[in-house]
Amino acid sequence: MRESADVVALGALAWLVGDDELLPVFLGATGASEHDLRARADDPEFLASVLDFLLMDDAWVLAFCRHAGLPGEAVMRARAALPGGADPHWT
Template identity: 85%
Template sequence: MRESADVVALRALAWLVGNDDLLPVFLGATGAGERDLRERAGDPDFLASVLDFLLMDDAWVIAFCDAAGLKGEAVMRARAALPGGADPHWT
């Protein structure tokens, strides 16, 4: 599942990069810069942050999954397979 989780996260990153409205929100929320998008695309921790960001809003998850042809639960399953995905969130 780890390899497919990376693929889902990379597709989510590509989707974010192509989203002129949402990309600045992601960059602002994470503190990442455009250089990070290129250099850290293979970093499982960075990919986890991409999915964490998407999971903040159901509309973002739905829009990404619709664009990628994925089922809605694909993002949550991918996130669970990446570092920190098994950690409970108490928020």
């Protein structure tokens, strides 16, 4: 599942980079630089931050999933497989 999560997250990163309106929002929200987009594209924690950002807005998730031909839940499933994505257990 981890490999497919990486593929989804890389696809989301590529989609985000191609969106001239949303990319600056991502960079501002995360503090990432354009250099980070290239240098950290293979970093599972950075990829998790890309998915965390997308998950802030259902419209972004659905737009990416339509673009990628993925079901709407693909982003959440990929996020769960990346570092920090496990549901917290409060017991």
